[in-house]
Amino acid sequence: MTATQSEHLAIDIQNLDVAYMAGTRQVNVLQGVNLALRPGEVLGLVGESGSGKSTLAGILLASLRTSSFIARGTVHVAGADVFKLKGKGLRDFRASQVALVPQNAGAALTPTMRIADQLAEAFRSDDASTATRAARRSRAIELLRLVRLPNPAAALDKYPHQFSGGQQQRIGIAMALAARPAILVLDEPTTGLDVVTQAAILDTLSRLHAELGMAMVLVSHDLGVIDKMCTHVAVLRQGKVVESGPTKDVLAHPSHPYTRGLLASVPRINAPGIPPSLDDAVIDAYERGETLPAAESAVYERTAPVGTPPVLTVRGLTVDYNRKPHGAPTVLDVDLDVHAGEIVALVGESGSGKSTIANVIAGLQGTKAGVLTLDGETELAATVPRRAKAVRRAIQIIFQNADTSLNPRQTVRDAVNRPLRLFGIRGSSVEAALADVDLPGSFAQRLPGQLSGGQRQRVGIARAVAAGPSLVLADEIVSALDVSVQSSILRLMDRLAREKDLGFLFITHDLAVVRAIADRVVVLYLGRIVEEGTVDEIFGSISHPYTRLLLDAVIELGDDHASAPAPGQDEVPDGPPEQGCPFASRCPLVMDVCRTVRPPVVPVSATHSIRCHAPLNNLRLDLAESATGLV
Amino acid sequence: MTSATISTETVQGTTGMIRSLIRVMRSILRSKSATLGFVLVILHVLLAVLAPLIAPGNPVKNNPAAVLQLPGGPFPLGTDTLGRDILSRTLYGGQYALAVSFTATALAVLLGTIIAGLAAYYGGWVDQLITRVLDSILAVPAILAMLVVVTVFGSGPWVIVLAVVIVYTGGVTRVVRAAAMDVMPKDFITAARARGEGVVYILSREVFPNILDVVLVEFAMRASWVVLLVSSLSFLGFGANPPTPDWGLMVAENRSLMAVVPLATLAPIVFLATLIVGLNLAADGLAKSLGIDRMKEILG
Numbered sequence: 001m002t003a004t005q006s007e008h009l010a011i012d013i014q015n016l017d018v019a020y021m022a023g024t025r026q027v028n029v030l031q032g033v034n035l036a037l038r039p040g041e042v043l044g045l046v047g048e049s050g051s052g053k054s055t056l057a058g059i060l061l062a063s064l065r066t067s068s069f070i071a072r073g074t075v076h077v078a079g080a081d082v083f084k085l086k087g088k089g090l091r092d093f094r095a096s097q098v099a100l101v102p103q104n105a106g107a108a109l110t111p112t113m114r115i116a117d118q119l120a121e122a123f124r125s126d127d128a129s130t131a132t133r134a135a136r137r138s139r140a141i142e143l144l145r146l147v148r149l150p151n152p153a154a155a156l157d158k159y160p161h162q163f164s165g166g167q168q169q170r171i172g173i174a175m176a177l178a179a180r181p182a183i184l185v186l187d188e189p190t191t192g193l194d195v196v197t198q199a200a201i202l203d204t205l206s207r208l209h210a211e212l213g214m215a216m217v218l219v220s221h222d223l224g225v226i227d228k229m230c231t232h233v234a235v236l237r238q239g240k241v242v243e244s245g246p247t248k249d250v251l252a253h254p255s256h257p258y259t260r261g262l263l264a265s266v267p268r269i270n271a272p273g274i275p276p277s278l279d280d281a282v283i284d285a286y287e288r289g290e291t292l293p294a295a296e297s298a299v300y301e302r303t304a305p306v307g308t309p310p311v312l313t314v315r316g317l318t319v320d321y322n323r324k325p326h327g328a329p330t331v332l333d334v335d336l337d338v339h340a341g342e343i344v345a346l347v348g349e350s351g352s353g354k355s356t357i358a359n360v361i362a363g364l365q366g367t368k369a370g371v372l373t374l375d376g377e378t379e380l381a382a383t384v385p386r387r388a389k390a391v392r393r394a395i396q397i398i399f400q401n402a403d404t405s406l407n408p409r410q411t412v413r414d415a416v417n418r419p420l421r422l423f424g425i426r427g428s429s430v431e432a433a434l435a436d437v438d439l440p441g442s443f444a445q446r447l448p449g450q451l452s453g454g455q456r457q458r459v460g461i462a463r464a465v466a467a468g469p470s471l472v473l474a475d476e477i478v479s480a481l482d483v484s485v486q487s488s489i490l491r492l493m494d495r496l497a498r499e500k501d502l503g504f505l506f507i508t509h510d511l512a513v514v515r516a517i518a519d520r521v522v523v524l525y526l527g528r529i530v531e532e533g534t535v536d537e538i539f540g541s542i543s544h545p546y547t548r549l550l551l552d553a554v555i556e557l558g559d560d561h562a563s564a565p566a567p568g569q570d571e572v573p574d575g576p577p578e579q580g581c582p583f584a585s586r587c588p589l590v591m592d593v594c595r596t597v598r599p600p601v602v603p604v605s606a607t608h609s610i611r612c613h614a615p616l617n618n619l620r621l622d623l624a625e626s627a628t629g630l631v
Numbered sequence: 632m633t634s635a636t637i638s639t640e641t642v643q644g645t646t647g648m649i650r651s652l653i654r655v656m657r658s659i660l661r662s663k664s665a666t667l668g669f670v671l672v673i674l675h676v677l678l679a680v681l682a683p684l685i686a687p688g689n690p691v692k693n694n695p696a697a698v699l700q701l702p703g704g705p706f707p708l709g710t711d712t713l714g715r716d717i718l719s720r721t722l723y724g725g726q727y728a729l730a731v732s733f734t735a736t737a738l739a740v741l742l743g744t745i746i747a748g749l750a751a752y753y754g755g756w757v758d759q760l761i762t763r764v765l766d767s768i769l770a771v772p773a774i775l776a777m778l779v780v781v782t783v784f785g786s787g788p789w790v791i792v793l794a795v796v797i798v799y800t801g802g803v804t805r806v807v808r809a810a811a812m813d814v815m816p817k818d819f820i821t822a823a824r825a826r827g828e829g830v831v832y833i834l835s836r837e838v839f840p841n842i843l844d845v846v847l848v849e850f851a852m853r854a855s856w857v858v859l860l861v862s863s864l865s866f867l868g869f870g871a872n873p874p875t876p877d878w879g880l881m882v883a884e885n886r887s888l889m890a891v892v893p894l895a896t897l898a899p900i901v902f903l904a905t906l907i908v909g910l911n912l913a914a915d916g917l918a919k920s921l922g923i924d925r926m927k928e929i930l931g
Contacts, residue, residue, distance in 0.1 A: 362825045384827050392827040405818035409840035415819075422826060463822070 009076070010183050010215035011037040011060065016073035018055060018064065018239075029055050029068060030239045037232065039182070042209065042216045044230035044247065046223065046262070048482040049453065051236040057185050057219045061098050062090060078182045099181040103188040105172030109160040115171060116140055116156035122178035143174040146211075148204050165350075166197035170204065177208070187219045194349040194509050195553040202229060202555065221482060223266055224555040227251055235259045237283070251557065258283045265484045267516040269539065269554055273301035274491055274516045278484030302494050304519035304534070305341035310376050311394075311470045311503040312338040312361065317370030319356055319527070328576045329368060331356055331527035338471060338503040343493065345518035345535075346507045347550070353527035354507045358473045361505070362397055363387055375470060393423040396464035400476035402456035406448040412459050413444035419467035433466035434459075437492060454485035458492070465496060472496075475507045490517045511554055515539055520607070523547050525583050526576040533608030541621045544610045546583045548621075581613065589614045658920035665916020671909025675902070679725035688716035690723040690876040699892050708894045711885055715874075721898045723876040725906070727865075731788050732857040735795035739857075740850045742796060743803025748834040750804070751811035762808070765801035773798045773860060781869045791870060795857050806849055810842040844921035851914035855907050862903055878903045 018030040030052045037043045045053040058064060059075055062082040075082050078097040085093050099122075102108045110118060119140040137156065144152035147170040160168060169189060176184055189205070190198040202225065209216055220226055226233055227247060234244035235258065243256040254260045261278040268275075276298065285291065314336035320329040331353045338344045346354050359365035361372060363384040372380040374394055381387045396419075399405035406415055416430045431441035437458040448456055457477065464472055474493070478486040494517060496502050508514060514521055514535065521538040523531040523546065531544040538547060576582045577595075584594040591613060599611040612619065659665045678685070687707065694714030702709045708717040746765075750758040768776075780794035814820065815838070823833050839846075864870035865879030873880065878899035885895035 364821065364825060384824060387827065389827070392825070395825070397822060397825050399818040399822070401818060405822065407817075407819045407837055407841065409843075410836075419826060422828070467826075 008038070009036050010039045010041070010078060011035060011043070011217070012074075012076040013059070014074050016059070016075060017071035018052075018059065018068055019071040020065075020068045026071065028071065028239055030059075033073070033239075033241050035234060035241070035244070037215055037217070039215050040213050041232055042218060042230045044226035044233040045217065045219045045236060046221070046226055046233060047236035048221065048262075048484065050238075052239040053219050053236050054187060056236070057100075057187050057217060060183065060185050060217060061094060061100055096179055097181060098183045098185060099176035099179060101169075101172050101176045101184065101186045101189050103191055105169040106160065106165060108172055109168060109175075111160055114157055114159060115144075118160075118171075119143060119156075119175055119178055122175050139178075140174075143178055144171070146177065146208065147171070147174045148200075149174070164197075166193055166201060169193065169197075169201055173201075173205070173208075177212070180212075181214060183215045183217065185217045185219075188221070189218070190225065191220070191222070195511070195550055195555075196349060198225075199553040199555060205229065222555075223251070223263065223483075224557050224559075227557050228555050228559070235262070256283075257286045261484065263557065265487050266557060267483075267487070267490075267512040269512050269515050269551065269556055271299065272515055272535070272539075273299040274494065275299055275487050277486075277488040277491070300491065300494070302343075302517065302519070305339065305498075308340040308342065308501070310337050310339050311374065312336070312505070313371075313373040313376065314357075314361070315371045315373075317357065317360060317372070318368045319353070319360060319365065320368045328578045329527070330576075331360075332576070334370070334524075334527075334529055336505075336522060336529075338505050340470065340501045340503050341497050342519050343497055343504040343506055343517055345514040345521045346505060346524060347509065347511065347514055347521055348524035349509060349550075351526070352524045354509075354524055355475060356527070357524075358397070358475055358505065358507055361471075362395060362473055363392075389423060393419075393467050394470045396467050396469040396472050398457075398460050398464050398472060398474045398477050401480055402453055402460055403448075405460045406456055406463075408448050410447075411444065412446050412448070412451075415448075415459060416444070416463050416466050419463060423467055425466070425468060428466065428468070430466075433462045436465055436496070437462045453481055454489065457481060457485075457489055461489075461492065461496070465500070465502070469502065471503045471505065473505050473507070476509070477506075478513060479508065479510060486513070487516075493517060511550060512556070523550075526573070528576065528582045529611065530583060531608075531610045533604070537605065537608040542604055542608075542610070542616060542619050543621075544583075544612055544619065545587045545589050545614070548619075549586070581611075589618055655917075655920050659916050662916050662919065664912050665920065668909045668912025668914075668916055671905050672913050675725055675906045675909065676729060678722055679729050682719075682722040682726060686716075686719040686722045688719045690715065690719040691874045699888070701892065702894060708898055709892050711881075711892065711895045712888065713874075717881075717892070717895050717898055720876040720881060721878070721902055724878045724881060724899055725902065727788070727871045727875060727877045728858055728861055728879070728903070728906075731791050731870075732795075732854060732861050735792040735861070736799070736850060736854045736857045738792065739796045739799040740803050740846060740853060743800045743849075744807050744839070744846055745834075746800065747804045747807035747811055748838055749830070750808050751815050751838070752830055752834060754815075758808075761804070765804050768797070769801045769805075774863065777860065777864060778867075778869060781864065786864075786869050786872065791861060791864065795860065798860075799853055799857065803849055803853065807842060807846060810845040811838055814838050814841045844918075848914055848918040848921065851910060851917050855910035855914065858903070858910065859907055 013033055013035040016030055016033040017028055019026045019028045021027070033056065035043070045056060047053045055065070055068070060077055062085060064070070070083055080093055080097065082093065116137060120136045123136060123139065140156055141152045144155055149155055149167060149170045160171070163171065186205070190201050193201065206229065218226065218229055230247045232245065233247045233250050234241050235250070235256065236242070237258050243250055243254065243259045250259065251263065254263055261283065265275050265278050314334060317331060317334040317336070318329050319331040322329070334357060336344070346357065348354050356365060360367050363380070363382065366382055374380055374391060378391060380391065384392065412434070413430050416433050419425070420428060420430070430444050434441055434443055439455065439458050439462065443451070443455070443459070448459070451459065478489050481489060490513065493504060497504055506518060518535045520534050521532065522529055523538065523544065525546050530546050531538065539551070543551070573585055577584065580595040580597060581587070581599045584590050587594065593613050597613070599613050601609050601611050602616060603609050604616065610619065659669060687705070692715065694710065696714065697706065697710050698712060698714045700706050700710040706716050706718070708721065710716060711720070746761060750761040776798050777794040780797060781790060784790040784793070820833060820837055823837050861870055862879035865877045866883045868883065871877035871880045873884070881899040882896055885892065889896050
């Protein structure tokens, strides 16, 4: 391709190999990558962890990890050969042509610097419109207004920690836009945020793109987000682009088995059941030019257990973090049941008190009121030291982050053996516990650093299950995993629940995963239950306005994104109100009574109840939308 | 069954330890300055231990017939005012400084690590109390605090050890507490707490193995300071008592005769300096290699 042609392209990558040296061997992180993007287009980079998508995003800013190097090929961004740029040329290129929005904007903002000063840093020094202090300030306000940050003028004099995660991400985007870049690179911009905030940020990004017309590169593992945002998509696997093209074509008619597997492994809100996991053997065979029959391709639908005894009963649980007697309690009057073999999902945004409730059940957090009963007979003492050994054994935890749930200095054997020894369990072994989670016995010798993310999560599960519990608290256990690994862990959870009659309390904010695995769902908002029912009822036509808000915010593959209503600009209040319905400040159906009186429990069916003042008819899907329209 | 499990577990743990030890050794050997540091320290320890075998004479025997001799003949480095062999005194001189310093540093680091672990484990007011008390001890200058202890309790080696422990435990605790605080909120600690593990298990099996690198580096660094401090005390007349051969004491005894027998002052100074430089290089090398070790684990 000639220079004139590449000048017309926003991004032009040819035959790119990026590598690092392991001893004397060259290891390719990216291999033979070709990409082209015209101005105004949006490119999505998709792939699992380790596929090289973040490396590729870094390349666009002429940034490589230390010890990595360009082994072959060229990279032109905005007409410049980026790896030929040096010193001032490189700084000018980064200052004016490209900008990056990192995954965690909270960590990317300097904690000791006011927002105004951070934004001013990003203004180009030669730009006449920001020459004076007053001009810089008004430009900063304009930027914050552009990303729809509430009350921009006041925000300028605040520090980063005074904003919520979603607001910090907006500020990060404003900073990236400050120099009017030709290309905006976004590395998993909404991954750490809950669905409602994610929907609002993505909406802001689409609007900015329509107004400013810059080219964007969006790195994400979430195919729904890619589908909504991107005009083009490139699928990466092990450093190679296996498939690329216009988003609609690639996602509707994927030609590569990896893309097909990736698409098939995404759980969906409107399709119950656990999707099949990615079969690497089939893909590797395809890469070699052979064909193998796919091992499992069917969606597995779980059936809820019937008539099993309860393993956990929670009644009137109240937790109060406030030291002084004013302010409403963090968790108020929560009732909860988990039966043997049942998977109960506890759903809510961050800050809804999900993890607090799990900590109370585990005995790690004191309560203000409430009775917890195990197996229908033993009342649980408040803290771990006051619980009998049999009780501690019966309740086990699996954690979100497999990296920190295992001691990096302990072998798998030490980790799994500890509960066996502590609780004096006979007739079981580390090997048997590993076999329960489909890991070979030889893994016992390994340290956590020698395992993949999915394998570590399995070891964490093995440690919990080895104790022979009746209740397992699973706190966001799949949210840090790639989608393909996610479905295999969900299948494992289902099998353990069935074979060992384990009751799972599954804490999550991901509604698609809830749809795939849960038997019953409890929806929590600011520490209060707003709705509970079987999984079909929760995803059915009658739901609490908050559940509806969550469901509407989910971005799914193949949705008609253009017709989806624009999400509201609301943020979760800092704490629950002292009286009335906790959701009153955000509810589209709010009435006067909602602000003063606690909502009644309205039974919809024997298993489904909603706490709301609104008449049930207003909560039906079709009517609720027309009611929203009136407000 | 149980004993068999325990023994395989110990074997696993030991092989793991050996493997990481070999890894650390390799990375130390790659760095010239770290290797030099360890060689110097090991050489000093060997000389001090083997002094009775290799020293040509008795370090404390006065010889009025051979006072202030220049190097040569039976006295390779000459003699001091009392006719004692300087080479023998210098070789023996490391014994006191090394024994007192290493014992004191080991105790201070051990005590500091335990206190730090408890502060990090219990948090809240326990942590506040420990931190405040240690901060107030840290506010007193080291040499002053030691002089106070020595004046009150006399100047035996155990008093010096006690003084060093009092002075340095606070500093060790601060550093190790910060490292332990990083480990405490990790999920594997939460898992252990929920299992109902006791404080001893959680600290010894879950916390300390993860901060061992910090503790080791802390030991090597403190040791170099303590050697210097103990020698300073001897120089001031509060440490080793005459006629004990000790570097600090030797410098104090012979500095007025520098022009006559320069080696009587220079030899202990060179020995002390090489030991301290060696300890510093070793501490740096250890910190770097353990740091690299950690980075490798993070990167997989």
